[in-house]
Amino acid sequence: MPSYQSWGRLPKATSSAIHSPYWRSDLAELDLGPSPALPYGLGRSYGDSCLNDGGALIDTSNLSRLIHFDSERGILRAEAGLSFEQLLAVIVPRGWFLPVSPGTQFVTLGGAVANDIHGKNHHRAGTFGCHVRRFELWRSDGSRRECSPDENAELFRATIGGMGLTGLITWVEIQLASIASPSLQMERIRFRSFDEYLALENESSADYEYTVSWVDCMRRGPMRGLFQRANFKNDGTAPSLRDTISSKRGSAGKIRRWLRVPFDMPSFALNSGAVKLFNQSIFQLQRRDRISRSTDYVPFFYPLDGVRDWNRIYGKRGFYQYQFVVPSEAEDGFREILDRISSSRQGSFLVILKKFGKIPSPGLMSFPREGLTLALDFPNRGQTTLDLLDELDRLVGRAGGSVYPAKDARMSAASFQLYYPQWKEFARTIDPRFSSSFWRRVTAGGGQ
Amino acid sequence: MRRILITGATSAIAQEAAKHFAADGDAFFLVGRDPDKLAAVADDLRARGANEVASAVVDLLDLPRCSQLIDDAVEQLGGLDTLLVAQGTLPDQAECEVDPALSLREFSLNAMGPIALLIRAAAHFETQGSGCLAVITSMAGVRGRRSNYVYGAAKAAVSTFLEGLRSRMGDAGVSVVDIRPGFVDTPMTAHLPKKTLFATAALVGERVYQAMVAGDAVVYTPWFWRWIALVIQLIPRSIFAKLSI
Numbered sequence: 001m002p003s004y005q006s007w008g009r010l011p012k013a014t015s016s017a018i019h020s021p022y023w024r025s026d027l028a029e030l031d032l033g034p035s036p037a038l039p040y041g042l043g044r045s046y047g048d049s050c051l052n053d054g055g056a057l058i059d060t061s062n063l064s065r066l067i068h069f070d071s072e073r074g075i076l077r078a079e080a081g082l083s084f085e086q087l088l089a090v091i092v093p094r095g096w097f098l099p100v101s102p103g104t105q106f107v108t109l110g111g112a113v114a115n116d117i118h119g120k121n122h123h124r125a126g127t128f129g130c131h132v133r134r135f136e137l138w139r140s141d142g143s144r145r146e147c148s149p150d151e152n153a154e155l156f157r158a159t160i161g162g163m164g165l166t167g168l169i170t171w172v173e174i175q176l177a178s179i180a181s182p183s184l185q186m187e188r189i190r191f192r193s194f195d196e197y198l199a200l201e202n203e204s205s206a207d208y209e210y211t212v213s214w215v216d217c218m219r220r221g222p223m224r225g226l227f228q229r230a231n232f233k234n235d236g237t238a239p240s241l242r243d244t245i246s247s248k249r250g251s252a253g254k255i256r257r258w259l260r261v262p263f264d265m266p267s268f269a270l271n272s273g274a275v276k277l278f279n280q281s282i283f284q285l286q287r288r289d290r291i292s293r294s295t296d297y298v299p300f301f302y303p304l305d306g307v308r309d310w311n312r313i314y315g316k317r318g319f320y321q322y323q324f325v326v327p328s329e330a331e332d333g334f335r336e337i338l339d340r341i342s343s344s345r346q347g348s349f350l351v352i353l354k355k356f357g358k359i360p361s362p363g364l365m366s367f368p369r370e371g372l373t374l375a376l377d378f379p380n381r382g383q384t385t386l387d388l389l390d391e392l393d394r395l396v397g398r399a400g401g402s403v404y405p406a407k408d409a410r411m412s413a414a415s416f417q418l419y420y421p422q423w424k425e426f427a428r429t430i431d432p433r434f435s436s437s438f439w440r441r442v443t444a445g446g447g448q
Numbered sequence: 449m450r451r452i453l454i455t456g457a458t459s460a461i462a463q464e465a466a467k468h469f470a471a472d473g474d475a476f477f478l479v480g481r482d483p484d485k486l487a488a489v490a491d492d493l494r495a496r497g498a499n500e501v502a503s504a505v506v507d508l509l510d511l512p513r514c515s516q517l518i519d520d521a522v523e524q525l526g527g528l529d530t531l532l533v534a535q536g537t538l539p540d541q542a543e544c545e546v547d548p549a550l551s552l553r554e555f556s557l558n559a560m561g562p563i564a565l566l567i568r569a570a571a572h573f574e575t576q577g578s579g580c581l582a583v584i585t586s587m588a589g590v591r592g593r594r595s596n597y598v599y600g601a602a603k604a605a606v607s608t609f610l611e612g613l614r615s616r617m618g619d620a621g622v623s624v625v626d627i628r629p630g631f632v633d634t635p636m637t638a639h640l641p642k643k644t645l646f647a648t649a650a651l652v653g654e655r656v657y658q659a660m661v662a663g664d665a666v667v668y669t670p671w672f673w674r675w676i677a678l679v680i681q682l683i684p685r686s687i688f689a690k691l692s693i
Contacts, residue, residue: 022635025484065463065488066495076495090471090496 004057007311008046009318010380010409013053013437020059024079024170027138032056036435037140039164041108042083045115046321047409048437049163055435058168060110066090067171074176075133080110080169085305092297096176097232099131103352105302110169115406116161116366120210120230120301123357127368129160130359131175137167140433144170149362158429161363163405165439167431179232184210184300186230187292193222194335200227201355207231210300213353217341217376225353230300314379319348320409322389323375325356325368326401333399334372337392341376344388348377365426367404375407386410405438416442449499450474451528453521455508455565456535458485460634461584463492464653465532465660470496474530477521478503500525508535509556514564518572529579530660531569533562536584538636544598551598558602563609570613573622581617582625582660583610587668589628590677593693603628607666614665623663627656630673 004015016035021027038052040059060081067077071094078087084098085105091097101119102112111117116129125131134148137159145167147156159166191197197213204211208229215225304310311319326334341347352375356368378385393415396403402419403411417423423443430439452469454462457478466476470493478493480486483505490501502524506513521528539554562583573579588596589603607626614624631637631646647670655669668674683691 020638023485023488025482025488065492067488067491069495078495093471094497 004040004051004059005043006047006050006409007044008321008407008409009311009314009316010320011048011051011053011437013048013051015052015057016054017056018059019056020062022062024063027144027168027170028142030058030138032140032433036433038434038436039080039110039114039168041081041111042106044104044107044111046407047405048441049115049405049408049439050111051437052435053437060108060168063170064108068173069094071096074178075173076176077171077173078109079171080108080113080135082109083107084109084112088297091176092179092182095179097179097297099175099177100125100128101301103302104305105298106305109172109174110164113160113169113172114162114164116361116363116368117406118356118368120212120354122359122368123205123211123355124209125177126357126359127161127361127363127366128174129362129366131177132160132362133173133175135159135172136170138170139167140431155429157362157364158426159363161361161366162426162429163365163436163438165430165434165436167434181233182297183233183294184230184297185233185292186228186295186300187290189227189229190224190289191227192224197223197225197227197353198355200229204229205355205357211354215338215351215353215374217338217347217351218345220342223338225351230295232297233294314348314377317380319380320378320385320389321375321407322378322392323367323373323404323407324392324396324401325371325373325404326396326399327369327371328355330371330399330401333395333401334374337395337399338374340388340392340395346378346381346385346388348379351376364422364429365405365420367402367406369402371401375404405442408438411442413442413444450530451477451521451525452530452532453477453479453517453525453528454532454534455479455506455514455517455561456533456584457503458482458489459534459536459584459636460649461629461632461653461656462532462534463489464649465534465656466493466653467496468654468657469530470494470498473497473499475500475525476502477517477524477528479506479508479517479535481505481507508561509553511556511560511564514561515568517565518568522572528569528572529576531565531573531579531581532656532660533565533583535561536586536636538596539598541594541596541598554598555602555605558599559605562606566609566613570617570622574617574620576622577620578622580623580625580660580663581610581613582627582656584627584629584656585610587628587630587673587677591680591688594691595693623660623665625659625664626666627659628666628668628673628677630668630670630676 017033021030035055037056037058040050040057043050063079063081065079069076074096084107102117112128113132116127118127134146137145137147137155145152191200208231210230213225213227354373356370356373358370361368393411397418452474456462458480476493476498478486478490486503490503493501508514536558544551569581583606585607586603588600589607592600610624610626617624629652632649632652633646634649652669659667668677
């Protein structure tokens with residue numbers, strides 16, 4: 001039996017029923033039964049936004065067919081349960097790439113819309129929702145509505161970033177990005193202070209499609225880390241896509257599968273000494289201040305996909321991921337949050353820093369907005385961890401920022417409603433038979 | 449470019465195998481029962497790069513109609529060099545035991561339909577002197593088991609038919625592929641409790657594609673079923689009869 005949990009493996013939830021439509025035509029007979037339902041893709045949301053404790057889940061993983069691919073114009077329509085891994089295997093050999101990609105291939109198209117996901121090119125391309133042309137929404141009254149910026153515009157806006165609550169997305173049509181090669185030219189540069197980091201962001205944003213940084217959060221004193229920037233190769237020296245990929249045809253999107261975390265690691269594996277050592281070794285592994293090299297798109301975009309079930313390194317107790325954004329002008333607030341994280345000595349080795357650009361997100365509830373965003377894991381140490389995260393919530397709020405629901409398992413209703421004051425407007429668009437553990441939690445005392 | 453006829457084209461394993469052929473730019477004639485599902489599969493294959501996709505809604509219990517499909521495919525695609533018979537249903541053994549009509553119906557769908565197709569296909573392929581005939585049979589055909597011997601007997605009939613046909617077609621340069629999956633997680637088995645030995649349709653479908661391209665004779669998939677089949681075949685009849693599998 002597949003287990004339906006979130007990527008952070010907490011909270012635990014049990015479903016009263018699992019609906020598994022296999023064909024789009026099955027939806028005509030889909031009977032949700034008495035309990036509220038929530039679509040479930042590949043369960044890569046970290047917290048409880050993909051869980052529905054006591055309710056039903058609609059497993060979309062079998063709705064994974066392509067519907068139409070205009071390979072001249074790069075317009076693709078496919079069922080919402082199609083994973084990015086499956087999609088890339090089809091589009092990369094034909095010279096197209098995802099307009100926006102997260103750090104894993106194991107998300108579905110529907111999930112990408114429902115969380116209005118972002119990637120390393122946010123400063124150039126905005127969120128995934130910016131590239132969604134239209135989609136179909138199945139509502140629990142049996143109706144199906146095509147939504148686009150011009151048609152059912154209110155539902156279009158609410159569903160992008162709508163956490164799966166506005167109905168079941170059955171198919172999505174997106175505009176892909178053209179690439180001349182499956183390889184990228186990548187540069188990785190060491191920085192030793194926050195100002196150095198900002199200077200790198202600013203000098204790179206115009207010429208580099210992809211930028212992202214890794215930061216050592218365990219260290220007090222000036223911020224240090226590695227800044228990475230890259231573009232797909234376009235110099236004509238790259239071998240043609242078809243040739244490169246036809247040699248391993250059908251496995252273009254595949255990654256090495258022999259690495260897998262086979263069991264839950266014991267908790268001492270992640271004590272702060274080990275994390276500190278890990279951070280130091282990563283930082284010092286790169287001996288030179290600047291390296292430049294060519295890389296295939298899979299290790300560049302999806303380094304962690306090579307280790308299946310990597311979430312198990314956090315052991316049975318699971319972990320919290322925390323991602324926030326604060327406006328660029330609240331730089332002091334950002335530094336304060338960073339200091340608080342490093343002084344807590346609770347952070348883990350996966351700390352990602354990125355500057356979001358100005359392109360507005362099309363979704364009513366979308367998380368990304370202009371500013372600095374930081375994402376990191378906290379192994380679950382019970383109340384100590386929860387207290388720290390509550391404190392971070394307050395600092396983020398004070399800086400005028402926001403926390404990402406797709407990664408959250410614990411923020412208070414008050415925090416959520418502060419970050420997302422538009423939530424009441426959004427609540428009016430929710431399908432009356434849909435709900436989630438997350439939604440009930442953050443709307444306690446006023447939601448539906 | 450291959451010209452491929454697939455019967456039972458909306459089955460999970462057939463869809464997965466067809467994706468690989470579509471990426472090669474092959475042409476398809478798809479046969480199934482449900483027009484909506486056939487259209488969904490046809491769209492998927494076109495988007496994946498299929499050269500051409502035609503389809504027909506056919507009741508495969510109609511045996512004369514089964515034979516006729518070979519000629520339909522030749523006409524639709526301007527030739528035919530690959531046949532994948534993927535039709536099949538998994539009947540409830542207990543119901544079959546009290547309902548002779550149901551047993552015969554299941555036998556017809558799982559054995560007689562495929563054989564009707566193969567007889568006509570053999571003539572076409574033999575004359576042509578090339579091509580690939582493939583059928584998805586089952587591990588269940590290896591021995592008669594108490595829990596599903598109607599299904600198992602039908603699959604065994606096809607496997608035995610294929611063995612003889614392979615011998616005949618070998619002279620003509622036509623490969624005859626007998627694919628015997630173990631437990632596969634598909635809508636056909638959705639009602640069964642999922643044990644650890646269940647494989648995904650994607651994995652089995654990829655193996656079907658590889659076996660057809662290579663022209664393998666008998667393929668167990670996933671690979672470990674070959675050894676399970678060997679062990680099952682070696683169990684003495686007196687002991688096998690007492691097993692409740």
